[in-house]
Amino acid sequence: MTASAQATRRWPWPVAVLFWLAFSAFLLAGKAGPVSQLVLPDADDYVRLVQVEQWLDGGGFRDVGLPRLDPPAGVVMHWSRLPDLPIAAVILAVEPFSDRQTAVTAALLVVPALYMLGFLLLVTAISARLFGPGPALLAPLLAIFAVPAIGAFMPGRIDHHNIQVLLALVMLDAATRLYAGQGRRWAIVMGAAGGLAIAIGAEALPQILACYAALGLGWILGRPAMLRAGLLMSTTLAATASGILVLAVARNSYFAAACDSLSLVYVVATGLAAAVWAILWALDRFLTTAAARALVAAVLAAGALAILLAAYPACAGGPYGALPQELKESWLASVDEAQSALHLARKDMTRLNIHLLLPVIALVGLSLGAWRHRDNPVWLPLLVFTGVTLAIAILQIRATTAANAIAIIGAVHAYAALYDGVRRRARALPHLAASAVVIALLPLSIFAATGGLSERAAQTERRAVACGLPQSLAVLDTLPPGAVMAPANLGAIILAHTRHAVFAAHYHRDVDGLLAAQRVFEAASPDVALAEIRRKKADYVVVCLGKGPYGLKAPNADSFAGSLVAGAAPSWLSRVPDDKLEIFRVMP
Structure with missing residues (x-):
């Protein structure tokens, strides 16, 4: 590992740019057409677009409400x-x-592409600074093969995960620079990036935890500079989060206790963390052993957590703590990204491979590298960031996006070491053959060998013929604007492609809407469904009878949804002719 100025000057940014140009051209060839028709990769992208247009059409900057949901x-x-x-x-x-x-x-095309360029430049620059310009050539290749991470930069991906990936890499870069002794200004960079990331979304919590852990562990192991850096970082992070709260959150929400977004809860949490660092700084001269430092740090951290949970007990259950038990069991349990790796392993081992293989490879490679280079402290933050984000990803699959992005840096070392090992053990082996060995062991190659790519292709084909295409909503959009009772998987696309309101979409704050849709479509009789429809004052009932991500999920034959599938709609529904969706007017 090298951090020389010469290596930094020679980092191969042109390679990253070429990878970006080639990969972007490849993506645009296949995706520009669908994106131009507003066929987007994910429901979050549709709702993000609705939110942006609502703002541009006269909504308030601080107002992130969706009145049509x-x-x-x-x-x-x-x-x-x-x-x-x-x-x-x-x-x-x-x-x-x-x-x-x-x-x-x-x-939809430019913003994700520019974020992708930043992503490829960051992983290449960090790798070049740490391992040299040669191994750094692997970084853009690994980035493209890191499917959960690169997926955040596809055309049409305008949700916030791509920004958080970039901020996670900035935090990792700053941590390694602090360990390399490049100045305390990197503590400010780390804190500012962390504050911005947590303001954007709670998904940044694993990276924030990694920041605290990397600097705290360095101090415990006898690096006093990490204590000063930790104090500066945590203070900057708290100040950044507080400043964004004041500037970007609705004034009437300044003192609201939200566990799932930037609120007073996160300001208090980051303030308590800064207070812990300040107390440790004050006590430092009395803590002469690593054991004493570790004990005091653990006690203070536990105390800060206890104070936070005593002030905001609802947050003990995490961002979904306020969700009713009924929805936790019926809705949240079906949301894959909110589940653990063990849950995913029971359903789809190929998906588990692509989510976790690269972080595991990176952690193993970094562990071996750290053991061989025990005198170089820069390995420690790499291990901490990779280990913490991998652990959180195992607990909840949604964290694999950032985990894979961070793992690229460790994987660069792992695969460079593998290449060198193959060359040393088989000196007659040409460089091309050694490269082939390495490429064969890349995560995407392993994924393809296990059948993962063919399954992804089949899923994409099913999605293409599903009811969620914009043209499938053409008839619905011609009807007078009203409130639509539809399954939650249709909610986002109806919001984006029609003038109608919907009751249910896959968002945990939409509690009553989700419950209403669930009670309607799972109702044991049409009369029970009608009572809920009247309560919500729905104008239309819409379902997709086809397969795919927008279709009804194998409804019980005795349920209201089952009767619709069987073509036995009750008399209080009037069918609107359409060959794409089943659309019904609710009769007075």
């Missing part, structure tokens, strides 16, 4: 306005020279 009250989303800024900027720049749809398409 579960009307009449609407749902205040847990999302930050900050990721909307670059999307809105592109739309505003293009719209004067075209129409809104063209401007939106430009934003």
